[in-house]
Amino acid sequence: MGFMKKSLLCALFMLAAAATAWADAPSAGNKKVLMILLDGVRADAVLHGDMPTLHSLINGSWQKEYKAASTDAGMVVQDAPPHSAPNHVSMATGVTAVKHRVFTNGMTQKGKYKRYPHFLGRLANAFPEFKCGYFYVWKHAANILSFNDRVIYKRAGDPKMINEACEFLKNGDAAAVSINQPDYYGHKAQYYPRNPSYMMGLASVDRYIKQLLDTIVKRPNFAQEDWLITIAADHGGYHYRHGGRPDSGNMTTIPIVIVGKNVKQGMIKGTAYPQDIAVTILKYFGINTRKLDGRKLGDEVQNISCKPLKDDLAFYFDFDKNAPEFNQKTLIRETLSGFSVSMTIKQGVWQIPGSEKLKLANGNNFTLTFWAKIPKELPAEAIIIGNKDMKNPANPGLAVIASRVGDEQKDKTAPGICLSIGCQDGKSIEFGQFDRTDGWNFYAVTINENGTMYFCNGAESGYFYHMAFDGSKAVIDSKLPFFIGQDGTGKHPAAFSGEIDDVAFWNRGMSRAELQKIFEAGRKGKDIARSLAED
Incomplete structure (x- = not known):
């Protein structure tokens, strides 16, 4: 009898422990995510650009239940120059350059991805049923490893890459899409809002964003799904280049936008960085981010009070x-x-x-x-x-x-x-x-x-x-x-x-x-x- 009581108590204890573990475990539910990286987009160019889709996301009018926390004052990672590589990797992994060890272009293959994998790899590990895809133009992005064979990696030029990403999003669960076109025009014709070629590139970007979002909205269960959409640039530009100090202004001020059903509308409180993107996504799914550097965006906004000009x-x-x-x-x-x-x-x-x-x-x-x-x-x-x-x-x-x-x-x-x-x-x-x-x-x-x-x-x-x-x-x-x-x-x-x-x-x-x-x-x-x- 004593043995049976002990066995019953042990079983109850194990059930309670399992219930606790299940309660703490991440749950995808109806959550989905789309991360869009814009290569070489200055924040002030977005405000001048013909970008109705992005502007509708920012002002919270894209879809009825979706709001946006955004900033026109985002910053590149502060321990590396404003190059693509360190910021792409930070956006994917949630840590800054001193941890992922990618400090400049040409170093993506040296990143510490086993310790800090692409967030898509962590999602695939947490949710075996999840379909995850990474779509990009820049060839060095292939080196940002997820360490999960179920994460699809596909590279093509912007138009074809967007089409492939849209095909994936018809029934995919998590996608990262990196659009290259603005950076191409910046290097070719200068990174200025006054430059028609550069701004034409941004208009094309907006059409790509619309194409991706239209695919999501057409999903048969979109109304029941809970999407998190993040949009951020890796760097800006000045004249034909981007580099130098991480506080060099034109090259380092970037737009960052977080869109979701549970996101607060307004200006992101404090300063936002590329490493915040991966952390925002992982925390959204309940995945541990304790060892990462970023913070979750979208929970707090700080709208600046407008006072009469004479005040103070x-x-x-x-x-x-x-x-x-x-x-x-x-x-x-x-x-x-x-x-x-x-x-x-x-x-x-x-x-x-x-x-x-x-x-x-x-x-x-x-x-x-x-x-x-x-x-x-x-x-x-x-x-x-x-x-x-x-x-x-x-x-x-x-x-x-x-x-x-x-x-x-x-x-x-x-x-x-x-x-x-x-x-x-x-x-x-x-x-x-x-x-x-x-x-x-x-x-x-x-x-x-x-x-x-x-x-x-x-x-x-x-x-x-x-x-x-x-x-x-x-x-x-x-x-x-x-x-x-x-x-x-x-x-x-x-x-x-x-x-x-x-x-x-x-x-x-x-x-x-x-x-x-x-x-x-x-x-x-x-x-x-x-x-x-x-x-």
Whole structure:
């Protein structure tokens, strides 16, 4: 009798343990996933592009039950250059380069895939009934191993590859699709939203995305299925290239979009990275991601509050009345798009009164905007406006630099507009660059409540470019004043000469959309003074 009791207790214990294990085990249920990688797509190009399908995903109007958490300020992996290989591998594995060991192109075959396999391999291991497929153009993608023979790998040119992916998606469960076309046009004709060839490539990408999504919607059980769709670029581009530092702006700011039935609509909270894609997918299916580097996206959003323009305005100068005096009184009155007066600096400097006593929201939230007309001939590192001691770029504060040759800008005769910001960790963000033109351009720098730092350029052609970075560690309060034409010491050796107008500073951050609104008003001759009067 005692033996029977012990046997019964043992059996009950085993059943309870099994039930617990089953409860903790991942379950696919009706969940499906489509991961789309866009090769060489700048975030600002998406906003300018003819991409109705992608835009419908972003604004949450694609399908009734589906919402999107997205960002136009995603970043490439931060421990490798903005090349395809490290970012493709991070997106597939959920770890950064220091773990997967793919630091640049030509290294994909050396990745640590046994330890960090392609997420499709992990899905195939967890769900033996799952049909998983990887579709790509770039030949080196074949080296990103899944270590599961049931994962289909197929390579072809974009049109054929998309057709094969669509055929698979008629009854497949998990697919990764890598579209190459934007990168091809970027290398061939330059990565710019103003470039028709590059933008034509993005329009083709949107049609490919529509083709994939239409296939999903036509599935007989689509209404009962729960799809997770992720879309992200591996890098951006500048001129004909992408490389250099992982904070080099044009090449490192990428779009990231997460779409699903249980995703919150809005701007992704914090900064998103390629490694977050694999982790988001694996966590969606309940698979352990403890050893991975990414975080799950889509659960939290941070929509930036839009306030009246006058709120938290610390200083504003339109130079219409009582124009400031500075070295040698080199002031010339001109017009800017209907503005009445601008200030011209000829190797002069002007200190903005009281600017050393700024009180910034959340410690480092701020917005700086101005218009500038910058001559072709300037000494290297000439500063338009700044409040940091540029003897050491890691010093606290910021400086907008009129003439710097960046990582990938090989033309030494055409330096661009850059941003230098000091950080808590003793490093600096060296951000740029925007191309210089002969006419008036709008520039803006902000760190908003989401911790996102935007550096924007409204060009005379009407295009509104931006680059972004994680601004949470930036230190803006330098205890030094802001100078126009100088750094925060007023003693920087490279003298700036040029024209500047409508300089404004707020003790709060703004969204990219708010900054673009200020730019569009300025293009129509409406300066901030008029906007404030009408606010």
